[in-house]
Amino acid sequence: MPHQPPSDGLTLHDISVRFGGLTALDGVSLRVPPGRTVGVIGPNGAGKTTLFNVVCGFVAPTSGQLTLDGRPLRPRPHQLKKRGIARTLQGVGLFPSLTVLENVLVGESDRDRAEAALERCGAASYRDEKPASLPYAIRKRVALARALVSDPRLLLLDEPAGGLGVQEIEELGELITGLSCSVLLVEHHMDLVMTVCDEILVLDFGKPVAHGTPEEIRTDEAVADAYLGAAA
Numbered sequence: 001m002p003h004q005p006p007s008d009g010l011t012l013h014d015i016s017v018r019f020g021g022l023t024a025l026d027g028v029s030l031r032v033p034p035g036r037t038v039g040v041i042g043p044n045g046a047g048k049t050t051l052f053n054v055v056c057g058f059v060a061p062t063s064g065q066l067t068l069d070g071r072p073l074r075p076r077p078h079q080l081k082k083r084g085i086a087r088t089l090q091g092v093g094l095f096p097s098l099t100v101l102e103n104v105l106v107g108e109s110d111r112d113r114a115e116a117a118l119e120r121c122g123a124a125s126y127r128d129e130k131p132a133s134l135p136y137a138i139r140k141r142v143a144l145a146r147a148l149v150s151d152p153r154l155l156l157l158d159e160p161a162g163g164l165g166v167q168e169i170e171e172l173g174e175l176i177t178g179l180s181c182s183v184l185l186v187e188h189h190m191d192l193v194m195t196v197c198d199e200i201l202v203l204d205f206g207k208p209v210a211h212g213t214p215e216e217i218r219t220d221e222a223v224a225d226a227y228l229g230a231a232a
C-alpha cells in the first residue's frame with residue numbers, strides 16, 4: 001500500500017520457547033522476505049504451531065527477537081491486522097450465519113476490496129451463499145480471501161491443504177505462488193511445500209535441523225531419515 005514504508009519482511013532471531021521443563025522452540029532464526037514463501041515442516045510436536053503462535057502473539061518467546069519490516073514485533077493477537085499480519089486457521093473458521101461476502105467483510109468495511117479478494121481466490125460467484133452450502137475447498141478459498149482482504153504484509157498459512165484433493169491443492173499452490181506478501185506456511189502436504197516454498201525450515205523437537213531450498217531439503221540425508229523418509 002502506498003502509505004506503508006518499504007518492507008523487508010519478517011525476521012525471527014534466535015527464538016526459544018520453554019513451557020516449564022519442555023523446550024518447544026530452541027534457537028530458531030528465520031527470515032521471510034516480501035514476496036517469498038517459507039515453509040516450516042517437521043514431525044508432530046516439532047514446534048511448528050508454537051512458531052506460528054509466537055508470530056501471532058499467542059505465545060511469548062522465552063528469549064530471542066522478532067521484527068517485521070525492521071521494527072520490533074511484539075504482537076498482541078488483536079493488533080495483528082494493524083501490524084499487517086493475517087492468518088488462516090486449520091480448518092476454515094467461517095461464521096455459518098453470514099454469507100461468503102459478509103464473512104470476508106468481518107473486520108474490513110470496504111465492499112469493493114472484499115469482492116476483489118473473493119475474485120482473486122476464485123470464490124466471487126459464491127458471495128451470497130452461506131458457508132455450509134459450499135464444498136469444503138470453496139470454504140477454504142473464502143477463508144483465504146478473508147485473510148487477504150486486509151492486504152497483509154505477512155500471511156501465515158496453517159495447514160491450508162488439509163482436507164483438499166490433488167487438483168484443489170494444485171490450484172491453492174498457484175494462488176500462494178502469486179502472492180506478493182511474505183508467506184509463512186506450516187503444512188504436512190509435502191508436494192505443496194516443495195512446490196510453493198522458496199525456503200524450508202525443518203524443525204525436530206524445537207530445533208532447526210535443516211534450512212534451505214526445496215531441492216536442498218529434498219536431498220538432505222538427515223531430513224530424509226528423520227522426516228521425509230518416515231512420511232513416504
Ligand SMILES: Nc1ncnc2c1ncn2[C@@H]1O[C@H](COP(=O)(O)OP(=O)(O)OP(=O)(O)O)[C@@H](O)[C@H]1O
Pocket residue numbers: 019022023024042043044045046047048049050051
Ligand atoms: N501451551 C503449551 N503448554 C505446554 N506445552 C505445549 C504448549 N503448546 C505446545 N506444547 C508442547 O510443545 C511442543 C511443540 O508443540 P507444537 O504444537 O508447536 O508442535 P507441532 O510441530 O505444531 O505439532 P503438530 O504437527 O502435531 O501440530 C509439543 O511437545 C507440545 O506438547
